[in-house]
Amino acid sequence: MARSLVPGSGEFENWKPAPKMAASYENESENRFNGNSFSIPFQEIPRFPKSDKRVNELISCKEPVIVTGSDLVGSASHWSLDYLAENIGDGTFNVYKSASRKFKYYSDKKMQAVHEFAPPTQLLEMRFQEFMKLIRSKTNTNSESEQQQGNSWGQLTSNLLLVGMPGNVTPVHYDEQENLFAQIRGSKRFLLFHPDQFENLYPYPVHHPHDRQSQVDLENPDYEQFPNVRNLHGYEGVVGPGDVLYIPMYWWHQVESCPDSEENISVNFWYMAGSVEKIEHPLSAQQKVAMSRNIEKMCLEALGDPSEVAPFMKMLVLGRYT
Ligand SMILES: O=C(O)CCC(=O)C(=O)O
Numbered sequence: 001m002a003r004s005l006v007p008g009s010g011e012f013e014n015w016k017p018a019p020k021m022a023a024s025y026e027n028e029s030e031n032r033f034n035g036n037s038f039s040i041p042f043q044e045i046p047r048f049p050k051s052d053k054r055v056n057e058l059i060s061c062k063e064p065v066i067v068t069g070s071d072l073v074g075s076a077s078h079w080s081l082d083y084l085a086e087n088i089g090d091g092t093f094n095v096y097k098s099a100s101r102k103f104k105y106y107s108d109k110k111m112q113a114v115h116e117f118a119p120p121t122q123l124l125e126m127r128f129q130e131f132m133k134l135i136r137s138k139t140n141t142n143s144e145s146e147q148q149q150g151n152s153w154g155q156l157t158s159n160l161l162l163v164g165m166p167g168n169v170t171p172v173h174y175d176e177q178e179n180l181f182a183q184i185r186g187s188k189r190f191l192l193f194h195p196d197q198f199e200n201l202y203p204y205p206v207h208h209p210h211d212r213q214s215q216v217d218l219e220n221p222d223y224e225q226f227p228n229v230r231n232l233h234g235y236e237g238v239v240g241p242g243d244v245l246y247i248p249m250y251w252w253h254q255v256e257s258c259p260d261s262e263e264n265i266s267v268n269f270w271y272m273a274g275s276v277e278k279i280e281h282p283l284s285a286q287q288k289v290a291m292s293r294n295i296e297k298m299c300l301e302a303l304g305d306p307s308e309v310a311p312f313m314k315m316l317v318l319g320r321y322t
Pocket residue numbers: 162169170175179181188253255256266268
């Protein structure tokens with residue numbers, strides 16, 4: 001088995017997302033954006049203009065920051081649904097349809113691994129014009145960058161164009177890439193959690209289609225099943241047009257489109273991690289997440305059956321390291 005356990009080589013799983021658009025089919029009259037009552041302590045995500053030296057300091061320490069007045073997507077500032085419909089071309093796009101406001105990612109490839117897995121969203125293909133008509137009919141109208149070089153990130157792997165309806169939620173998850181998230185139209189509220197919150201967010205096992213997603217519903221946490229949620233603490237911030245949020249790799253994030261505008265358009269820039277020259281101890285929380293993913297994958301591959309992983313790990317640790 002030639003898999004490196006060395007942290008920092010977080011095995012990106014060749015996931016090539018197509019432009020993602022999200023249409024929620026349920027009419028929600030209630031404004032749930034401010035209606036939830038998390039008992040989780042949040043501090044503000046720092047927010048600085050792009051010329052402020054604290055921006056680069058935070059990014060090089062792998063801490064999140066909202067950069068205001070960035071020109072990362074300056075040429076896209078005039079994008080609207082009408083503009084995109086006219087200029088985006090005739091091709092088809094992936095559109096995710098959800099019966100609720102939630103759009104929880106799942107991996108098609110891992111679907112067989114879990115018996116009777118019911119995908120929470122449905123993937124449709126349609127032209128931009130059709131998508132636009134759809135979201136307009138469902139919307140209640142009342143209601144290669146400097147950073148990549150400076151921080152020796154790897155290559156830009158993809159840009160995701162996100163067009164969605166107000167009120168939509170991308171539930172809490174982490175990604176295995178550095179992310180510069182640029183908001184173009186409307187605004188989004190981000191909840192971020194440091195990678196050291198792994199135990200508090202109970203991610204699905206790596207073989208599960210919801211790998212990298214938390215099992216916890218932050219809007220209605222089951223404290224009995226997930227007691228450590230009580231220890232959760234994070235960051236909160238709203239990004240609006242012209243803002244760019246840096247989401248460091250392995251940072252948990254939940255994203256809600258604010259119901260302040262009928263159109264919500266964002267573009268993200270995903271970069272591979274840079275290579276780590278020298279491993280220093282103690283390892284960072286990010287490195288530990290990378291390492292635990294690799295160990296989990298090795299066990300699964302070697303044991304050949306997910307149900308053997310827990311007894312094996314318990315046998316290895318309990319009474320010996322405890
Ligand atoms: O904007 C969203 O709904 C999700 C964005 C996200 O998770 C990402 O860019 O990694």
